[in-house]
Amino acid sequence: MHDNIRIDGGRLWSSLMEMAEFGATPKGGVCRISFTEEDRQARNLFTKWCEGAGLSVSVDKFGNMFGRRAGRNPDLAPVMVGSHLDSQPTGGKYDGAYGVLAGLEILRCLNDAGIETERPIEVVNWTNEEGAILKPMIGSEVYTGALPLEDAYAMATPDGTAESGLDQIGYKGTVDLWSYPVHSYFEAYIEQGPILEENELQVGVVTGAFTQQWYNLKFTGLEAHAGPTPMASRRDALVGASEAVLAIREIAQSIDGGRGTVGCITPFPASPNVIPGIVDMTVDFRHETEEALAEMTARFEARVPEIAKANKLEFELVPTVTIARVPFHPTLVGYVRSAAETLGVGHMDIVSGAGHDACHMAKVIPTTMVFIPCENGISHNELESATPEDCEAGCNVMCQAVLGAANMTDDLEFPA
């Protein structure tokens, strides 16, 4: 119906660059961790932009922000579109910010064209997606009821709790979580992998997301002097941890499409001439299918005791984050695919290797995502890069899909 509508790629790009100034790093990336001054500034700018676009802005009790553009029929549940403005400690300009600002650009574009939709459309900024503090995707997890608000408030940050963090930046809102029905949720994102680029395509039609299992793993041996302690007498926790790092790589490599990562490793007491007595580490396994993930984690859980025994160590292996395989809503996936076809944008179906707020939303309402390429597949890195052309193409595709949903008067079947 509005096939001729095009978003303003230049405006979208300018917004991305302006937002990237908050937490800008010398290497061209962004460090905008939740509950910091940079987070506050980014939220303030987003509020200003929403108000400038005539949106009514609300903030819920966990700091999730919503900018609503009214629909023709105030009784219809809104379509939601967005992502997050927080970043990794050494993150890039596009991870999260692209989804929020593409949502904002769609609403600005509808304003410019004077287009009314049946349903309201809301652009959303979720609190703390990255998990650089707390755990990842906590804003949408709390919003969807998967995590009680009081539990989330109580979670420790380097300076206090999530609640005190929200208070500190002035974004502990008053609106109850998920206090009104939502029709559907869309999220645009950089792929954070190399597949679209390798296929020279501008858009990924995201059919679902990887299942994930995270752990905290602790090895305990005995700290002792590095000089007089013979190799055979040692109970070196770092040797065990190193064997675990390599076992995780080996397991992930042996399963087609598997991922296995150790991001954090902390030895104790961390003195150059003391054999580490304790090592704490994080473990992250992912796969497209539940079956393959289960095979990886079973092999890993069997290997850890072997590694501990061989090195005379104790171990504690605690599952932390568990994310089920997420299928996106076939009707919305179809909208995205059709939009790409209609607009003549090169596209392919793809499964997300990363978790996203969309994964929490997909459990409770019809949801889908749109991917665009990022240079060399690099993300969670200051080198993260996307082109203005791809940002524009992805936003145009999402604009058509969002319009399709916003003009549906019926609810979608859910689960599909």
Next chain:
Amino acid sequence: MHDNIRIDGGRLWSSLMEMAEFGATPKGGVCRISFTEEDRQARNLFTKWCEGAGLSVSVDKFGNMFGRRAGRNPDLAPVMVGSHLDSQPTGGKYDGAYGVLAGLEILRCLNDAGIETERPIEVVNWTNEEGAILKPMIGSEVYTGALPLEDAYAMATPDGTAESGLDQIGYKGTVDLWSYPVHSYFEAYIEQGPILEENELQVGVVTGAFTQQWYNLKFTGLEAHAGPTPMASRRDALVGASEAVLAIREIAQSIDGGRGTVGCITPFPASPNVIPGIVDMTVDFRHETEEALAEMTARFEARVPEIAKANKLEFELVPTVTIARVPFHPTLVGYVRSAAETLGVGHMDIVSGAGHDACHMAKVIPTTMVFIPCENGISHNELESATPEDCEAGCNVMCQAVLGAANMTDDLEFPA
């Protein structure tokens, strides 16, 4: 001449226990890092005890402390006996403190027996032996002229510099370093290894110390998102670092008597779902012979580039601390061996796996050490334990050897 002299084992033990109250940890160990309040308190108590024993106390410009008991002939260079009062972050009660307090006990015992020696005897407490901050054995290194005072002053601590640290605890003294000749140096120590205990002997006659080579090793890859980045595309610095940890173990295990340790490992950016782009680590190799150490380090230096290449990483390998094989003075070693025989204390010759202040002293004056067993060979650990009987036996042996040196009117040939 004074074969019947015996130190007071109960007083020595009480002094050890009282000193261990400064920085006492709940697990029974000691955390007494240089330039902290605990260090200051320990130094104050040592001063009080020295003054109580009639010793004249002086502090040099790097905070090294000397308590002198006059000799019959003020023109003769003193015999020095001591060690250090600082500890590892999770250290024990005996490492360092035993050597200082055994030295003090010998002087108290000579006072009680009314024995005059030809030479003065000085008990010494060296500044910052452990290397928990700065580098290890820096007090004796500065004292012996191996490190210029200004360079040592300028070294960074968590709170400032070594100079500001000394100022802060009030132990930046006024006495020039090594401002008078010293005849010989003795140091008593727990073995920090399992050999004496395994042989059921009370004293190790230390003939020298291991040669050491330390490095800082950095691997640089590319931080990237743990989910969408296929295993084959990764440049994971922690995988390289883990291979290095295991290579170091393998190299040290393959050389009889070799030691290889990674005490510190720090990934960057250290987020659970980010592949580490940088890892910094410390490396510590040791052996009794220069030849074997050279073989270990050559193999290691050849392996690091292979590991980097195989994992598509860059690396920087920087040698830091280098300690040559230290032979102790055969005359003094003979005094210790004879004393053990005369006193009927079970003993064996042994080589120190750890570095000690004695290793710096041995380069400039005749030096030796006396070892006593520690439980299970555990040191640099809060579980570190030694028996009152072994502490007493080691101190009695050292007392006889020190008396031998303190009654020599001639200098020893040096180098021997």
